[in-house]
Amino acid sequence: MYLNKIYFPLLLATIGISCSPNEKTTLKNKKINDTVHTHHIAEKKEKETPVIDKKESIIDADAVLVAFNKAIRTDVFSKELDFNYKNKLDGSIFDLERPILIGDLNDDHLDDAMMPFSIEGREGGNNWDAYYAVFINNGGVLEYQYSFSRGGDLSETLINFTSIKDGFIKGMEVPGNNSSKEESTPVDYMYRNTDLSEVATASE
Incomplete structure (x- = not known):
């Protein structure tokens, strides 16, 4: 102890x-x-850790077709072209013509698009009129602006665009079904808020 x-x-x-x-x-x-x-x-x-920027949605032929199919169901398209896709007497849409044009139309460094199409068989006839649906890229979403009329079955000339380059829409004006012309002429257009505007070429 x-x-x-x-x-x-x-x-x-x-x-x-x-x-x-x-x-x-x-x-x-x-x-x-x-x-x-x-x-x-x-x-x-x-x-x-590098910050990865969110990529804008890819603008390709599939994206343009999706945007076009949405556009033809709108009131804006219906009123502008006097066409209701539900009414057979208003004709039918033919949208298989190519090329679909993709490029920067409004100088914002985003790809916009132009979709060639025609409306055929108005009032049950054999007539047709051709257009380009114009889409502007708004943050990765193609928004329908208007349609550019490029001729029809009764037109003397037709406009066929081939590319969008350096802000110009380039193409050819070709003889129509009722034209006395035999030669095609190169044309340049530019995007405007309300319509496409033809630009004089150097040769003119």
Whole structure:
């Protein structure tokens, strides 16, 4: 019992020495510093992670066809072309003509589009009239603007566009069914808010 009384205070003294207040503070500070250091590394990695920009929707032939099929069902299209796709007497849409033109029409560095189509058999006849539906890219969505009339079965000439390049819509004016002309003429057009406008070529 006497030995136990002697050794018990010595044991407490030993524990106190092995873990002094200074060492406790040092250990505490080390843990804090380690946490801060780890936080800075995480922050640095987060900053170094590249930010990936959201890509705009892809404008291709399929996207143009989807936009066109939506457009022909709108009141704007119906009033502009006097056409109701539900009414058989108003004719039917032929949309298999190509090429579908894709390019920047309004100088905003986004791809716009022009879709060739015709309305055939109005009032049950054999007549047809041809157009280009014009679409402007609004943040990846093709929005219908208007349709450009390029001729019909009774026209002397027809406009066939081939490309959109450097802000110009390039194509050919070709003889129609009732034309006395035999030669085709190159033409350039530009997009306007209300219609396509022909631009004089260098030869003119």
